[in-house]
Amino acid sequence: MKPVSFSYYRPNSVAEALHILAQEEEAKVIAGGQSLVPLMNFRLSRPKTLVDINGLRELAAVEADGKVLRIGALVRHQELLAHPLVVKHFPALAAAAAEIGHWAIRTRGTIGGSLVHADPAAELPAAMVAHRGVLVLTSARGERRVDADAFFYGYLMTDIAPDELLTAVELPLPSGVRYGFAEHARRPGDFALAGAFVEVAETGHAGAVTWFGVGGRPDRQEMELSPDASSRERQFAAALAEMDGPEDEVEARYRRQLAAAAAEQAYQRATASGRGN
């Protein structure tokens, strides 16, 4: 099918984009469009107005200031996975970005688009929750910062208001912890059936697991991670049993098993090299 008609704006600045979002009803921001355009092609999404932010280069930077890594909303997945600052400070994020879709999707899809779309099986929302990122939301009314954990409500639902633009995410630079990432998909490039980011302290056993693909949103759980594999297996199973999953019992059991396996793999990666992959 083809999208319904819409008004199209291509602002030259963030201020201009915010002005249009404040004025127009049922306006939607388009960045990479890799989730939005399929929805529009099927007419599941029928925005009256599209605000195309692809020209706003001010949103496309990645920069570190000693405390946080700031990633502009318009950074494409293919840039993210190879960016030296991301690879250096957040190797698990770089590894996760490499698993998004296919090459031709990654060259256009953006981190901001993935986060506001909030597919429960997507890598980047979970990456933000795992790394305790902060989302910077801007509107004509001002700017606010929302913790990733509070931003994601559930299936395709987030805290962003219709007149707001996600301009950047900020990730605190990790210190004393290592991250690993793993996911299971039927074929490379598919959405994951389940995946996990694991955080492990460099000394001691403190850690956390952030799962995605199981419930309607990424779920981060802090836990002491036993060095013993069979103890970890029980820990992961117990944690996953507490989580909301798909309604179908067989499906839910399958996803929890995959999620546990992904967590173990992510743990191995976090502890093996510290490279996250």
Place this chain on the structure above:
Amino acid sequence: MQSVSESAVAGRPKTSVTLVVNGQRHTLEVEPRWLLSDVLRHQLGLTGTHVGCEQGVCGSCTVLVDGQPQRSCLMFAVQAEGHEITTVEGLTPEQGLSPLQAAFERHHALQCGFCTPGMIVTAEALLRENPNPDEETIREVLSGNLCRCTGYQSIVAAVQDAARVLREGGAVDTEVAAQGQNEAAGGEQA
């Protein structure tokens, strides 16, 4: 700022865009909702770009946008303004075939041919970035392009052969070419 407003009345408003496709400038009147894939095919007659799924899954509409492979079905034509678009037609020489296209022919890397333009465009982008990709890399890259005829064996072989030909300056090795024909004739299981 560029903007086009939609009115509720019939005769939806169009906007003028200038697209650079295969090095040629075209100024066209388009509706904002028109996909790049459709404008390439219907307005410019470049029917080499195939439209399969219109949801970014199949890869047959893949074109190069500023040299990067992208789905032309997930982009509106108005968004392509200011960017260089290359379709499979733009990768085809005036006479004959490109080394990649010739390798597809030698290896019989297609049956129905529907996926082939997307395969050629994606593989071309790969070989420009990586002149000597290993089989795993080729398979990973082509996993974004669905082929339901060949089982990919002959496609992977063709890309490897084209890479070799390009590295060696464009000459076709007749022995490998003959081997490719054999593979195509007999060894083509999924």
